[in-house]
Amino acid sequence: xxxxxxxxxxxxxxxxxxxxxxxxxxxxxxxxxxxxxxxxxxxxxxxxxxxxxxxxxxxxxxxxxxxxxxxxxxxxxxxxxxxxxxxxxxxxxxxxxxxxxxxxxxxxxxxxxxxxxxxxxxxxxxxxxxxxxxxxxxxxxxxxxxxxxxxxxxxxxxxxxxxxxxxxxxxxxxxxxxxxxxxxxxxxxxxxxxxxxxxxxxxxxxxxxxxxxxxxxxxxxxxxxxxxxxxxxxxxxxxxxxxxxxxxxxxxxxxxx
Amino acid sequence: xxxxxxxxxxxxxxxxxxxxxxxxxxxxxxxxxxxxxxxxxxxxxxxxxxxxxxxxxxxxxxxxxxxxxxxxxxxxxxxxxxxxxxxxxxxxxxxxxxxxxxxxxxxxxxxxxxxxxxxxxxxxxxxxxxxxxxxxxxxxxxxxxxxxxxxxxxxxxxxxxxxxxxxxxxxxxxxxxxxxxxxxxxxxxxxxxxxxxxxxxxxxxxxxxxxxxxxxxxxxxxxxxxxxxxxxxxxxxxxxxxxxxxxxxxxx
Amino acid sequence: xxxxxxxxxxxxxxxxxxxxxxxxxxxxxxxxxxxxxxxxxxxxxxxxxxxxxxxxxxxxxxxxxxxxxxxxxxxxxxxxxxxxxxxxxxxxxxxxxxxxxxxxxxxxxxxxxxxxxxxxxxxxxxxxxxxxxxxxxxxxxxxxxxxxxxxxxxxxxxxxxxxxxxxxxxxxxxxxxxxxxxxxxxxxxxxxxxxxxxxxxxxxxxxxxxxxxxxxxxxxxxxxxxxxxxxxxxxxxxxxxxxxxxxxxxxxxxxxxxxxxxxxxxxxxxxxxxxxxxxxxxxxxxxxxxxxxxxxxxxxxxxxxxxxxxxxxxxxxxxx
Numbered sequence: 001x002x003x004x005x006x007x008x009x010x011x012x013x014x015x016x017x018x019x020x021x022x023x024x025x026x027x028x029x030x031x032x033x034x035x036x037x038x039x040x041x042x043x044x045x046x047x048x049x050x051x052x053x054x055x056x057x058x059x060x061x062x063x064x065x066x067x068x069x070x071x072x073x074x075x076x077x078x079x080x081x082x083x084x085x086x087x088x089x090x091x092x093x094x095x096x097x098x099x100x101x102x103x104x105x106x107x108x109x110x111x112x113x114x115x116x117x118x119x120x121x122x123x124x125x126x127x128x129x130x131x132x133x134x135x136x137x138x139x140x141x142x143x144x145x146x147x148x149x150x151x152x153x154x155x156x157x158x159x160x161x162x163x164x165x166x167x168x169x170x171x172x173x174x175x176x177x178x179x180x181x182x183x184x185x186x187x188x189x190x191x192x193x194x195x196x197x198x199x200x201x202x203x204x205x206x207x208x209x210x211x212x213x214x215x216x217x218x219x220x221x222x223x224x225x226x227x228x229x230x231x232x233x234x235x236x237x238x239x240x241x242x243x244x245x246x247x248x249x250x251x252x253x254x255x256x257x
Numbered sequence: 258x259x260x261x262x263x264x265x266x267x268x269x270x271x272x273x274x275x276x277x278x279x280x281x282x283x284x285x286x287x288x289x290x291x292x293x294x295x296x297x298x299x300x301x302x303x304x305x306x307x308x309x310x311x312x313x314x315x316x317x318x319x320x321x322x323x324x325x326x327x328x329x330x331x332x333x334x335x336x337x338x339x340x341x342x343x344x345x346x347x348x349x350x351x352x353x354x355x356x357x358x359x360x361x362x363x364x365x366x367x368x369x370x371x372x373x374x375x376x377x378x379x380x381x382x383x384x385x386x387x388x389x390x391x392x393x394x395x396x397x398x399x400x401x402x403x404x405x406x407x408x409x410x411x412x413x414x415x416x417x418x419x420x421x422x423x424x425x426x427x428x429x430x431x432x433x434x435x436x437x438x439x440x441x442x443x444x445x446x447x448x449x450x451x452x453x454x455x456x457x458x459x460x461x462x463x464x465x466x467x468x469x470x471x472x473x474x475x476x477x478x479x480x481x482x483x484x485x486x487x488x489x490x491x492x493x494x495x496x497x498x499x500x501x502x503x504x505x506x507x508x509x
Numbered sequence: 510x511x512x513x514x515x516x517x518x519x520x521x522x523x524x525x526x527x528x529x530x531x532x533x534x535x536x537x538x539x540x541x542x543x544x545x546x547x548x549x550x551x552x553x554x555x556x557x558x559x560x561x562x563x564x565x566x567x568x569x570x571x572x573x574x575x576x577x578x579x580x581x582x583x584x585x586x587x588x589x590x591x592x593x594x595x596x597x598x599x600x601x602x603x604x605x606x607x608x609x610x611x612x613x614x615x616x617x618x619x620x621x622x623x624x625x626x627x628x629x630x631x632x633x634x635x636x637x638x639x640x641x642x643x644x645x646x647x648x649x650x651x652x653x654x655x656x657x658x659x660x661x662x663x664x665x666x667x668x669x670x671x672x673x674x675x676x677x678x679x680x681x682x683x684x685x686x687x688x689x690x691x692x693x694x695x696x697x698x699x700x701x702x703x704x705x706x707x708x709x710x711x712x713x714x715x716x717x718x719x720x721x722x723x724x725x726x727x728x729x730x731x732x733x734x735x736x737x738x739x740x741x742x743x744x745x746x747x748x749x750x751x752x753x754x755x756x757x758x759x760x761x762x763x764x765x766x767x768x769x770x771x772x773x774x775x776x777x778x779x780x781x782x783x784x785x786x787x788x789x790x791x792x793x794x795x796x797x798x799x800x801x802x803x804x805x806x807x808x809x810x811x812x813x814x815x816x817x818x819x820x821x822x823x824x825x826x827x828x829x
Contacts (some may be wrong), residue, residue, distance in 0.1 A: 001617040013600065013611045020602035023420030030428030038432040038447065046303045046442050077601075086598040089562045090615050091588040165277040169284055176288040182296040190296060252566045255525065255559070 006092040010100035011107070018070050018108045032063045032116055037123065056120045057211035058180035061204055063116045068109030068143040069171065071101055072150025075247070076163045079154070084251060098244040102144050102151075102237065109143025110136060124215075131214045138229060142207050145233030148240025149174075155243040158256075178204035203232050261352040264343070268360045272367070279368055282319060286372040289315050303442060309469060312376045314436040316369060316394060317460045323368050324398040325427060327361030328405020332412040332419060354406070354496055361402045362395055369394060382467055389466040396484045397459040403491025407498055436460045441473035458483035515540040515667055515698035516561060520570035523556050523722075530556040532722035533570065538667075543689065543699040544727075545709040547811075548719035549819050554702035555595060556722070558669045561700070562592035574667050591665035595672045595702075597652035599644035605631060605655050606640045609662050616663035626662055633688065634658040635681070649676040657685055661692065668692055669700040674708060686711050706811045716811075718818045725818045733814045739766030740809030740817075741783035743790070746775045748800040755799045762789050783808065 019025065036052075036059040044052040078084040087097055117132055153170060157163040177199050179187065187199050199205055206229040250256070272279075290312055298308035334340040343353060373394070377387055405423060412419030431437070433447060434456035440448045451457045452475075462480035516538035523531040531553040538544045546554040559565040561574060563583040571578055577585040599608050609627045618626055631637045634654045639647060647655065653676045660668045670689065674682040689712060693699050703709055709716055710730065717727040726733065734740060747755070750773040759778060760768045764786040767779040780786040783806045794801055809817075 006615050009611065009614050013603070013607075016607075017600055017602060022417050023424055026421035027424035027428070030425040034428045034432040039437065042438045042443050042447065043297075043301070045444070046301045046307075046438060048300075048302045051300070081601070082594065082596055082598040083600060085559075085564050086594065088564045089587060089590075089592050091584060092615070093584055161275065161277055165281045169281055172285050172288050176292040181293065182300060186296055186299055190299070252564065255523075255556075255565050 003093055003096050006090070007096040007100045007103070010087065010090070010092060010097065011103040014071070014074060014101060014104035015107050017074055018067065018104070024070065028063060028066055028112070032059050032066075033119060035059050035062075036116070036120060053124060053216070054183065054212070055181060056124055057215055058178075058208045060113050060116045060120060060211060061207040062175060062180055064109040064113035064139060064143055064207065065146050065174070065204055066171065067112035068105040068146045069150045069167070070108060071105035071147045072153050072163075072167060074104075075101060075150070075154050075244070076157075079247070079251065084248065088248065088252060094245060094248055095241075097248060098241055101244060102147050102240055105147030105150070106140045106144035109146065110140050113139055113143075132211070135210060135214050138210060138226065138233075139207070141230060141233045141237070142203060142210075144240070145203055145236035148236035148238070148243070151240035151243035151247070154247050174202060174204055178202045178208065180204055180208050201228065201232060203229070203236065206232055258348075258352065260346065261348045261356050264346070264348070264353075265356050265359055265363075268356070269363050272360070272364050282323070282368045283371060286315065286319060286375075289318075290372070290376070304439065309376075309380050310439070310464070311437070312380070313463050313467065313469065314460060316373055316376065316390075317397070317436045317456060317463065318431055319369055319372065320365060320394045320398050321401055321427065321431060321456065323365050324361055324401035325405055325423060327357065327364060327398075328402045328408075329420075329423065331357045331406055332409045332416070350499070351496060354499060357406065358399060358402055358492070361398060365395060365398045366391070377467075380467070386467055390463055393459065393463045393466050393484070396488055397456070400455060400459075400484065400487035400491050403488065403493075403495045406495040407491055409495075409499055430454060430456050434460060435475075439473045440475075455483055455487040513540050514538070515542075516572065516574050516700065518557075518570065518572040521557070521560060521567055521572050522569040523553075523560060523565060524568040529722045531560065531567075534722070534724055536717060536724050536727065538698060538700060539715075540698050541693065541696060542714040543693050543701060543712050545713035545716045546700065546702040546719055547704065547706070547709045547716050547815060548702075549704060551721075552719040552819070553722035554704075554719055555671055557719075558592060558671050558700065558702055561586075561667075561669055562590055563587055564592070589665060590667040590669065591660040591663060593657045593660050593668070593670045593673055595675065597644075597647075597656040599652065599655060601645040602643055604641055604643055605636050605647070605651075605658075608644060608655060609658060612659045613662045618663070630658050630661050633661065635684065650678055650681055653677050654681060654685070657688075661688060664692065664695065664697060666696075667698045667700070669702075671702045672705070673701060673703075674705070682708070706815055710811045718815065720819050730811065733811070734809050735782055737809050737814060737817050738781055739779035740813060741780050741786070742807045743778045743780055743783055743787065744771070744775065744803075744805040744807075745778065745790075745801060746803040748774070748802050750774055751776060751799060752797070755794065755797050758793050758797060759790060762786060762793060764789075 036056050040052045040055040040059065043055065044050065075084065078087070090097075092100070114136075149170065150167075153163065153166055157166045175181075177195065179199060179202075184200065184205075188196055191199065210226070210229055294308055294311040294315065298311055301307040304310060331340075334343070344350075370391070373390060374387065377390070408419060408422065411422060433450045434454045435451060436456055440451060440457070443451060458475060458480040461475040462477060462484055464474055465477040465480065514537050516536075518534045518536045521531055521534040521536075522529060534553070534557065536557075546557065548554050556565065560567055560579060561572060563579055563586050567580065571580050573579070574586045575589045577589060579586050600611075603611075606627060609630055610623060613623045613627055631640050634657065636651065636654055636658065639651050642651075644652065644655070653674070657670065657673050660670070668689075673689065674685050677685060686708065689699060689701065693714075699712075701708070701712055713730060715727055715729050716733060718725045718733075726736070728736070745759075751770070756768060756770060756776065759765065759776065762780075764781040765778055766781065769777045769779075771777050778786075778790075787804070787806070791801070
């Protein structure tokens with residue numbers, strides 16, 4: 001049995017843990033669906049442009065972000081409850097274990113975002129469903145990249161409570177400082193230039209703009225391009241690999257998280 | 258009663274020790290109010306001063322989240338074994354219930370107080386508004402806590418289902434209400450649903466208390482009645498259901 | 510490395526800051542035996558098991574498992590060794606079936622074979638009725654049985670168990686012990702860490718007593734018991750009051766540590782190796798024409814041995 005097979009088995013069991021956490025799924029679906037179909041629709045009537053069309057891809061990317069970021073919660077629980085120690089006893093290499101977690105994050109993000117896309121498609125006549133298929137590989141890479149942020153969080157927040165606080169804080173900050181809920185033109189009038197650059201290259205902005213461009217078949221904003229999305233995600237993914245390698249090596253060497 | 262108060266002191270001190278969460282609530286407020294609220298209010302064209310509208314809504318959201326946490330904490334205690342210990346202490350079930358509610362109120366004041374002051378300062382409201390609005394928020398808080406605690410009978414069967422219900426309900430209650438947008442801006446169907454949501458009455462009452470001029474705000478007298486009725490009824494329900502459920506609580 | 514050695518440690522040390530959880534340990538475990546690590550809390554048993562399972566990395570020294578180095582060939586070691594943790598380590602939201610199925614899958618079992626092994630293991634460990642409960646809903650004993658059962662799914666060449674019957678009821682303990690013995694009989698080498706003396710007594714081919722991260726002694730049970738000076742207690746009853754001559758004579762029998770007169774007609778002798786002492790004592794008694802009506806021999810329990818090696822008790826170890 002190859003290392004790849006073993007890695008995929010760990011990725012699968014890790015991913016299934018995400019979908020078995022009913023309260024989490026209820027939270028995510030409750031938030032994302034009501035954001036899209038209630039907040040998006042009501043704001044649509046309060047704004048001078050088609051906000052629903054603008055916002056729906058943003059919600060899909062938020063869903064992708066939350067779903068892929070959940071790997072951080074799973075690893076944190078694994079570290080505190082001892083499942084990570086169990087993984088360390090299995091005949092899989094350290095790289096295999098690290099990639100298994102990041103792969104499960106990638107799949108989790110894409111599957112969850114896919115569900116949201118299907119829901120959005122029922123309400124968006126302009127959505128070119130087939131176009132979204134083109135995006136799957138990019139969304140997968142983006143999802144694994146976003147998991148890299150969770151890995152960094154696992155690396156630095158050892159104590160129980162701190163992890164949850166930082167995780168919520170990072171999610172709030174990244175979503176607020178992106179073009180998920182407002183166009184870049186509005187942001188540019190409000191933020192100083194350095195913050196604007198952050199918003200532009202925030203992977204959530206890149207993901208949302210990618211969806212807007214591909215889904216509606218028209219370019220939505222000049223800042224978006226596939227190489228930038230790919231590059232940002234890839235860098236984050238590498239950071240994620242290094243972080244998780246460090247987390248598990250530290251567990252082996254010091255016996256502590 | 259003295260024993261109950263010493264438990265309250267212990268729990269409050271524990272909350273003070275939990276500085277990261279308190280700071281998180283303030284950071285959450287800062288991002289939502291100074292970034293999200295600012296930017297979205299620039300996009301809204303149908304409502305004057307949406308920024309203020311959003312700020313008050315945000316306070317309601319925070320009250321909701323913190324009160325939900327307080328209710329959940331009680332139920333979590335049952336599953337982590339803490340509640341069994343509390344049941345063995347020398348105070349009545351009613352006192353225990355009261356302690357949880359008082360704790361929720363204290364935590365709300367600590368975590369919402371500073372953001373509330375900030376919003377009032379920004380919109381230039383007098384100090385008297387602080388007391389009125391705090392009263393409205395705490396009134397709502399009691400209702401929300403009562404609701405979460407009353408639902409605990411579900412949690413004693415399955416904590417997962419309880420968490421899922423609470424999570425789903427939180428999303429729906431906030432969005433199908435006037436917390437983020439007035440009734441006049443909603444599609445008719447959403448507006449109809451929102452009229453049956455106690456959060457709508459709480460949010461509109463808060464805006465009334467702050468003299469926010471929105472024509473579609475619900476009648477303040479009616480809002481007072483609804484907020485008070487929800488508080489009293491959920492608490493009464495909780496006090497009736499929980500002691501019975503407590504003694505049969507299953508651990509998992 | 511000797512061919513009959515399954516596990517060997519070479520100056521194995523694990524430090525946490527200035528504390529040595531394991532201190533320069535040199536231990537050998539023979540192939541096909543059950544070695545029980547017995548020691549008080551904090552003696553380094555769990556640390557040793559974690560090092561052998563590559564969950565932890567040694568600070569100094571190393572160990573080999575079936576010839577593979579735990580530092581340099583950790584992946585090979587993990588293919589060879591299986592560990593059952595002290596605290597059950599399961600996926601909280603998965604059911605016992607899924608947990609065992611995953612474990613079997615990672616160790617290469619597939620399809621019908623996997624299903625058969627998992628079903629059999631669930632039944633063997635009395636987990637069949639709770640197979641549809643989630644891990645988080647299992648009782649302490651059920652969780653522990655599931656943790657132990659993992660090793661019976663892939664039957665590793667070296668199986669290490671950390672307190673395998675903690676939280677398990679009496680019936681369950683016996684069942685687990687018999688299964689562990691069965692695993693040894695099927696060819697696995699077993700290491701069990703415990704602080705339960707009865708468990709050690711039931712399972713061990715050899716016992717290694719540990720204290721403060723060091724191996725104090727490793728022997729089979731018989732030798733350990735014999736190693737305690739005055740550990741065997743012989744109670745002798747006479748038909749008539751024992752004379753001073755008899756009492757002093759018994760005190761001179763080789764192997765006698767102490768003689769206590771219990772009553773006019775009874776005495777208690779604390780001796781080394783009662784099987785050697787008794788014939789000599791009988792010869793002496795006959796010579797002195799005393800009539801013995803009953804003799805009762807009790808050997809030291811493993812509790813005594815354990816306390817002797819790990820605590821401060823009045824008996825001394827014989828150097829012979």
